[in-house]
Amino acid sequence: MTIAKPEIDWQAIAVQLAPVRVIDEPVLIKKRSRDFFWYSPILNEKLKKCFGDLVACPETSDELAHCLAVAYANDLPVVLRGGGTGNYGQSVPLQGGLIIETTGMKRILEIGEGFVRVEAGALMADINAALKPHGWEMAMFPSTQDIATIGGFVAGGSAGIGSIANGALREKGNIIQLKALSVEETPHEHVFDAADALHIHHAWGLNGAITEVTLRTVPTRDWIGCMASFDSYCDAYLAGYALATSDRIARKLCSVVDARIAGYFPRLAGHIREGKHLVVTLVPREDLAAFTDLVAAQGGHLDLALTEEDRVAKGIPHVFEFAYNHTTLQVLKADRSATYQQLGVPDPADVDAVIAVEQAIGDDVWHHHEFARVDGRLIVADLPIIWFRGEDRLREIDSIYADHGFTVWDAHTFHIEGGGVKNADYRHLAWKKRMDPKGLLNPGKSRAWEMVRHLSATEIEAKAKD
Ligand SMILES: Cc1cc2nc3c(=O)[nH]c(=O)nc-3n(C[C@H](O)[C@H](O)[C@H](O)COP(=O)(O)OP(=O)(O)OC[C@H]3O[C@@H](n4cnc5c(N)ncnc54)[C@H](O)[C@@H]3O)c2cc1C
Incomplete structure (x- = not known):
């Protein structure tokens, strides 16, 4: 374009x-x-x-x-x-x-009981490293923590490692405060506390330049990175579901990965059984025995259980680099003809529906499920690898998922209203009118903005109530 x-x-x-x-x-x-x-x-x-x-x-x-x-x-x-x-x-x-x-704006400004205040350009790996000696860690972070900034996560991301325990980023208490600058003759710094932070969160940098972020933190634990392997995808999914809903195991990651995708994890060769479906997780040391029992009860095998020291000594990446959108990246490193999609599983407990859609689609789609909690509810996202055979086939795959009751959060659009957000967020756009009256920030990413930019902020906000 x-x-x-x-x-x-x-x-x-x-x-x-x-x-x-x-x-x-x-x-x-x-x-x-x-x-x-x-x-x-x-x-x-x-x-x-x-x-x-x-x-x-x-x-x-x-x-x-x-x-x-x-x-x-x-x-x-x-x-x-x-x-x-x-x-x-x-x-x-x-x-x-x-x-x-913004990566030069990277100071960690304050660490306190259950919170951290940082500049927007701080890398999340650096934030977690700074928190650990104080006994805290981020409530959630994306699998890109080594190179992604907190401002980018708050403006562009939604959930990540920790979300199975602590919910999505947008949930009450996770974002404590955001500060953002307007684009005016003299830019003003606005402060958004608690629920008001959602006016700026996940707005793709359309409605203000975030300068400072205050986030909830949680007590850190001695996490063990685990991979368990299973003969069938059904068994792996059921183990993932049991882990995600367990009262005994305090996991902060719960992913299920198709054996064919795991075949693209060369750095795990010799560490995991070949040709098996995986459950990828992080559990606290004291819950490892319970997790081992859960895996055995589901007919699986615990292949890998690594402390952070072991992981570093063995030169193995973090287990979360085989989860979330890193799974897709591992395949793409070897073969650029792969792509992916983002889908919501209608009923996480219904493994039959998960298997049925797999059978209805065919061999060009390989499954990968992420378990998380949103507003206290268990949700499961399928982030499958799709071997790309043109847009028509991709849209046919979307339709098969939709016909089986799955939600399609399209990963193939650059419009904010096209993917996870779906409908126009008029609260975001009202704040865009206030913070960016000339519409200079990230132009072209919001279709809805083009329809309402001539209105006042109050008129745009009123549309949110329609
Ligand atoms: C391999 C891989 C794995 C991923 N895993 C996850 C995951 O687990 N969870 C998840 O939610 N996402 C994930 N993502 C998406 C992405 O990594 C995260 O959302 C990440 O936090 C973005 O941070 P960033 O610094 O790279 O932002 P960027 O990509 O630089 O920016 C993202 C958006 O935020 C805006 N922005 C950046 N800084 C500011 C600022 N200071 N003020 C206002 N707007 C700003 C940008 O304009 C852009 O619209 C993944 C992506 C990849 C490639």
Whole structure:
């Protein structure tokens, strides 16, 4: 997708941005214009030629405010970027313009009883490392914690490792406070406490530049990374379900992976039984015996049980790098003709329905389920590997899932309303009107914004109540 852009003197913009460091080398700008949209061949076709024009790298919120003021004064499209690990082109500049990379804003500001306050560009692995000596850890984090920022997670993510115990990011108490800057002549920092943080959470950086995040933390435990293997997918799923619903085992990850996908895990060769279906989990040391019993009761075998020290000594990645969207990545590293989809299982307890859809679809779809809790309810997402045979077949697969009662959260769209969010979020858009009156932030990602941008914030908000 290429959109004609007005001529902008980017050298002059770089001068205005001083003293903020900028990146103007075309090859480096191109790198920072990409995220993991290439998981989708459909998005890859649409987004591979979308590049920004200049990258700014602020190190403080004052520097970020300066970048936003320059963008406002010059009508520049702006895309905020953390680690660039989003999957749907969330941080791809559709209309070119200024990319603001936040990774220099990485200070951990405060650690207290059950909370951490950090700058938006802090990497989540660094936050977890800083918390551990104090006896805490993040209530949840994505499997990309090593390269993804907390600002990017709050703006683009939704759940992760820990969600089976502590719910989704959006749930009460998980986000304690967000601070975000507006894009105005003089950007203002707004503070969003508790429920109000949802006005900014998962808005893809459309309605404000997050500067600071305060999150709930939970007491850390001595986690053991485990992989158990099973002869049938049905047995593995049932073991996953039993683990996810167990009162005795305090797991913080519960994933079930098809044996054919596990065949793409070369770094686990010799550590897991070949050709078997997997349950991937993290359990506290004191619950390992109970987990071993659960696996045996389901006819499985505990292949791997690693302390953090063992894992490092053996050079094995974290077990969560074989879960969530890392599972897809392991396959894509070997074969780019794979892609994936995001589906909601209608009734997590109904393993027959899970197996029935598998049989109805055929061999080009390999299953992978993630168990999590949302609003206290167990939910299961299927993130299957799909061997891509064109968009028609992909949509046929979506329809088969839908006919079996599954929800399709399309992973092949770059519009915020097209994927997990589904419908327009008018609260987000009302705040966009307040925080970004010129509509400069992440342009092109919200279809609904184009329909309401002429309205006042109050009128947009009223639509949320319709
Ligand atoms: C292998 C793999 C595994 C993944 N696993 C998970 C998972 O377990 N759970 C999950 O939820 N997601 C997952 N994701 C998606 C993604 O990694 C996470 O959402 C991640 O937290 C995004 O952080 P980031 O710093 O890379 O954000 P980016 O990709 O840089 O940005 C994401 C969005 O946030 C916006 N943004 C970034 N910083 C700011 C800011 N300061 N203010 C306002 N907007 C901002 C961007 O404009 C963009 O729209 C995965 C992706 C991959 C490729």
